[in-house]
Amino acid sequence: MPKKETAIGIDIGGTNTIFGFTDREGNILAEECLKTAQYGTAEIFVSALYKKIQAAGEKIKEGVEIKGYGIGAPAGNINKGTIEHAAGLPWKGIVPFARIFHKYTNLPVIITNDANAAAVGEMVYGGAKGMKNFVVITLGTGLGSGFVVDGKLVYGHLGFAGEIGHTAIKPGLSGRVCGCGKKGCLETYVSATGLKRTLLKIMADSIEPSELRKLSFDKIDSKIICNAAKKGDPLATRAFKQTGQILGFKLADVVAHTNPEAIFLFGGLALAKDLILDPARESMEENLLGIYKGKVKLLESLLNTRNAAVLGASSLIWSNEKV
C-alpha cells in the first residue's frame, strides 16, 4: 500500500509551536506541540522541531510520505524564507528560518505570516474554496490580514502586503497607542486587546452596573467580554458593537481596494459570531460605494477551530503544488 501523502503544518507562536500531519482533504493525522521559548536560538529550535516531527511521523501506523513543510509565523517572509524582527518570538533580528530547516531536508519549506497562512487555509480547506478574490482577517491579540487576488496570495513588492491592522482609523496620528509605535492603528480597536480597551473606555464613561467592573484590566479577556455580552451585559454588548463598527468602516476600504467576493473573520474574536459580525456588516455596508453594496459577504472562517493555524500552514504546501 502506498504511504499516505501529508504536508506538515507548523504554527509558530510566542508560547507554543504546534505542528501537524495533514492530508489533502484537511484531516490532521497527528498533532504535537513544543515550547517555543525553551530554545534560545532558532538553530536549536529547528533541530528539536525536526526531530520531533520525524518521531511523530514514525508513530503514524499507515506510514506517511511528507511532501513539504508549511510554516506560519509572525513576520514570516515568503520571498526570503525568513522571520524578521518578530516581536513575540525569542529569536531577534532576521532569522533565515527556511535555510536552517533545509539543513535537515530537501523538501519544500514555505514560510509566511500567520494571516497569510490562514488565507491559504481558507482557500484550500475552508469557506473560500473556489473563490478567486477574498480576504481573511485574523482577530487574535492583534489583527492580521491576508489578501487573495485572482487566486493568489498578495505578497507585494517586499512580501509585506496585508497589514491592515496597522492602518489608522483617522488622520493626524491620533488615537490609541499601538505596539508598533504608531497611533490609532486598527488593531488597537479591533482585536482581543482592542475590545478590552474599548470596554474600559465605556466603563469609564458610563454609570451602568456591570459584573465586569469587578475585574481588573489584566483579568479581563475577550472570552469574558463575550460571555458577558451573551448574558446581556450592556457594557460588553456596546464594546462589541463599537468594535464591529470600526472594523466595518475599515473593511469598506478593503473592498474599495481589491473588490473581494468575501471577507472571512478568523480567530478568537470571530468566535463571538453575530456580536461582532452584525455591527461590522452594517457599518461596512454603510461605508460602501453603491456598486459594492450587498455584494460582499462578511463571514466567520470555516476553519475557526483550534487546528486552523496548522491547517493553514500545511495548505501552503498543497497550494504550492498547483502553481
Place this chain on the structure above:
Amino acid sequence: MPKKETAIGIDIGGTNTIFGFTDREGNILAEECLKTAQYGTAEIFVSALYKKIQAAGEKIKEGVEIKGYGIGAPAGNINKGTIEHAAGLPWKGIVPFARIFHKYTNLPVIITNDANAAAVGEMVYGGAKGMKNFVVITLGTGLGSGFVVDGKLVYGHLGFAGEIGHTAIKPGLSGRVCGCGKKGCLETYVSATGLKRTLLKIMADSIEPSELRKLSFDKIDSKIICNAAKKGDPLATRAFKQTGQILGFKLADVVAHTNPEAIFLFGGLALAKDLILDPARESMEENLLGIYKGKVKLLESLLNTRNAAVLGASSLIWSNEKV
C-alpha cells in the same frame, strides 16, 4: 513592406472622446477627437467612432495593421465589456459597449475604467516598466486608482477593484458631501475639486490677503491655485499642503494592503509636482508601519501628458497579447 502594427487607444470622456493609433513603443501615429455628448445613443456613437477611426487609418501613409481597440471609460467593466451607470456620460444604465463595437470588428475590444487604463499605460510605456507591484492614482475632477499586483491589474470579484477615491478619511459618515452619495470620501479632499473646496475653507478660516479672494468658486480651478501657490500665495500653498497630507494618509493604507514598489500620481493635479508630492510623501511616511518606511516610491506619472489617456487605453491591447 509590412504594415505598421498599431493598437487603437480610445479615451471616452464626458465632453470629448479622443482616439489614437499607437505603436508598441508608445508613439502616437495619429490622434483625433469627437464630441461624446453629440451622439444620443451608444450605438450611434460607436458607428461614428468606428467610421472616423477607419478614415484616420487610411490617412496614415505607411499603412497600419490594427491589432485591437483599447478603451478607457468612466465605469468601464472589463469582465463584461460594459460601461455601467457612468455619471459623466450621456448614455444611461448598463451599456454593452464591447458588444456594440463587435458589430464592426472581430478584433479584440478591451474596455476598462480610465484609472485602470492609466495603470496599464504606466506599466507598458511609463515609469512602472519592469515593476510587478504598483499603484496609479489619477487626480482629475475626481480621484481614480488602478492597482497592479504581481504584474496584473487587480479587478477583483466584480471588476470594480481600485476605487480608493470613495474610501472615507474618518469614521462616522462625516465630512464633505460626495457626488457618490456618501460623505467624507477621499476624492472630496484630493482631486481638482477637492483642492478648491479646501482652498475655500482656508479662505473662510483665515484673514490673510490673497489674489484668490477676488475669484468666485466657479472661476477657481486647480491650475489657478497651482500658479498662485508657485507665486507664494499662502492660502494656495496651504491648500496644496493639506491636500497632500490627506492623500498621504490614505496612501499609507494602500501600502499596508498591497505593499507596492511605487505609487504614481497621474493627471492635472499631479502636474503641480512637489506642491502635492512633498506633503503627500511626508504624510505617507509618517503613517507607515516601520517595515515599509522609506521603501515605497511616490512619483509623478511618466505619462503625465495630454496623450496619456490614449496611451493607457491602447496599452490594454499590448498587455493583453502577453497573457
